[in-house]
Structure formats: C-alpha cells, structure tokens
Amino acid sequence: MAVRATEIIEDCQRCIEALIAKLCSTTVPWTSWTSTLGRPETDRWELASSFIYTMEPYFVEITGQQQGGSSLAIYEVIIGTWNNRKSGGAEEINIMTSRIQNLFQVPATWSTAFTITINSVVFTDTTLRAQGIGILGITGARQIETEEKKEFRNEQTLRFIA
C-alpha cells in the first residue's frame, strides 16, 4: 500500500487519474480522449480532444474503525467528462460517461494496471487495490451547464475507501 495517510488526497487523486490516463494512452476508445489532473491548465478549446478530469477527493466519513489505532475512511471524488466540440458531440459524451461508469462498476476494469510515482517510489504496473484504494461505487452523470449549446459536460462522483 502506497498512498500516504498524510498525503492521501494528493496520492489518491493521482492514482485514479493515472488509471484513467493509462486507458487514454492505450485502449480504444479511451485513446480518443485526454486525462487531466483536475481541470486542464489550458483553455479547453486548446485541447486537441475531449477530456476527462479527476478532481481532488474529499473526505466523507470514517469507516472500518478498529480498536487501538487508525481507521480507514470513505472518500468521494468528482470525475468529469467534457466534450469540447473537437469531435463527437452528444454521442461522444454519452460514450465517455458510460465508459467511466463501467470502469468503476466492473472489478476487472478498475483493476487495470498503471504506473505511478509516489513519494519518489516508482510503482510499475500497480493497481488501485494495490495502492490501498477500494472502489465502492460511482453515481450516474450530472449534466453541467456549458457556455456553448453544442458543448457537453458531465460529472460523476466516485466513492472509494482508503
């Protein structure tokens, strides 16, 4: 287990983003999209493709308390999908949202291996589980209003234990 209790927000966000980034770099149709840590630094119009952003997780509640020490906790994180008119449209955003939903509903897919550096240690072909992140579920998509009518944006909330 690598996510640090003292840096858990940062480490968990980077692990979840790294999983999505791995898919975006290797697996069709994810390769049509870009993964960003938080919202993109650049203006969304400058991005070459639709993108998936992973926001900062937030603490929800303590769970699995044990006597005599620390406990696990439940966190939630917003994962957004944003179709910036580079391709697709309504169909594209539906596919992106469905893929995110399926990713975190099927253990075999959320166990996709990725590589990440945490605290200067490189973890090659690791998984969320191996990093101490247990997926509990994901909500359906909430539509987020956009400036352009032909631009589409959804957000889903991923719930996990760490």
Next chain:
Amino acid sequence: MAVTDQLAKPLESTHQMGRFTLNRIVRQDAAVTKPIAWANVEAIVAISIGEPTFRYTYDQHQQGAGDEANEIKRDPRWNGTVTVLAGQIGDFIAAIEGKTWGTAQAVMSARMDSDNPMVHWEAICRDADNSTHLFSLVIQDMIIDSFGFDNPMDYSDRSIPFHTYHEPFILAQGYEMVFDKFAATPTTSTYTLSCSTPATLLTATEHDDWDFNNAVFIKNEDHSAGDVTGRRVRAAVSITAASLIFTAGLPAATDEVSVLYAKAT
C-alpha cells in the same frame, strides 16, 4: 509490544465484501472422476451460517474431582441460509440436485425429504479486483431444507435454509478445495489422488470430527447396500502424497470412494 502502541490503519482488503466472492459447488453424488469439476453458482446474494447447536450437552462429573465439571457436547448441527435472487430459485435447486430444470424435468420442488449430504460449497472470498484470493468459506455436506415461495411486487431475493452436521471452516489464502471420486476395485488398497500434494489442513488429533490432517473427509459409498451418499471412513485409511491407502476394510466392487481435501492454487 507496549501499552502505548498505535495500530496502523487496516488494509483496504479488510473490508472484504461478498460482492467479490465466487460461489461454487460439487455434488456429493457426482459421477466418478478425479478431480470433480466445481460448478459456479450464480445469483447468490448472501450466505449466512449460525453458531452450532448440539443435540446432547451435559456436564460430566467424577467422584473425587470436587465441583470441576467437563462439559460434553455431541451431535452438532449448523443451520444457515443461502440468499438467492428470487427469479433464480429453480435454477439454484436444479444445480444443487444435479437436474436440468426445463425439458427434462419441469418441476423443481421446495420439499426436501432426505437428510443426506447434497453438495460441498466453496465461497471464494476475493479482494476488490475480483481475482486476488483472500480466503474461502467451505461448507461440507450441505443439506438444503424445505422452503416456501413468495412473489413480491418488486426486486426480491429468497433465503433458502440449509444445515450441515459437519463444521464449516475457512480455508487460507492460496488454497482451493479438491473433490476426487473413485470407483472401487476389489482387493485394491491404494488409490491415486488427482493432486500429489494435498495441503496440511490442521492437526486432526486436536480437533473433534476431523480424522485426517490432510483431508476433510474420506467417504465410502456402499452401493450394494443402497448407500449413494457415503459414510465417513474414520480409521484404517490415510493419505500420503498422492496415495490414498486403505489398510483394512477395503472398499468392495460396487463401492465409490470420495475424498475432499485442499491443494495450493
């Protein structure tokens, strides 16, 4: 260890949940082969097993020992329930009874008259990747009890009662159960298991109702006497590596020998 020790937080896997569990069975009266293939059981929602009850309990005293008593318990029974998605009850019972529900047999009854062991159940508890084995819950000699039906308005499941007279147990990470069955040959004392390295399960002499360190049970079905579920052979038989060796009471011509044991996955 100090009284001021602070425990680290548990691993995420300590939150083991049934949704990552694979349930599978072998039938006690399966056709002879080794190993008998385990069949996955689908649509399981939960398995629950209560603490045992004993048909006989009494305090044993002896003269000259003051008030010191020795509590004796005999004939344990574990009751439990398997919760199944309601629409799959027919398929579930068919799997337990080894039937094909439909063309070959249109009726699946909820009446269970026999008290014979029906299946051995292995609930393989896995980590959140649905793959990494954590441990398994094993229910030997499971007997399904009679149950009722209902038909509620919405999504529903159904708890089907069962019992066993032999203890359920948990099997360590990295091991899986094996069920071998042999057609006996007269005068043959040695049978070869499908696995050459049966796992050491426990020290049988320290544990009631266990006769072997490396097997859950060894049974002999005396088909000439109409016995098709087998009786446990408790002595004059042993397992060494892949060899199942009878030193007395050799199985007869129409007998079938069955062995439940474990191996490293």
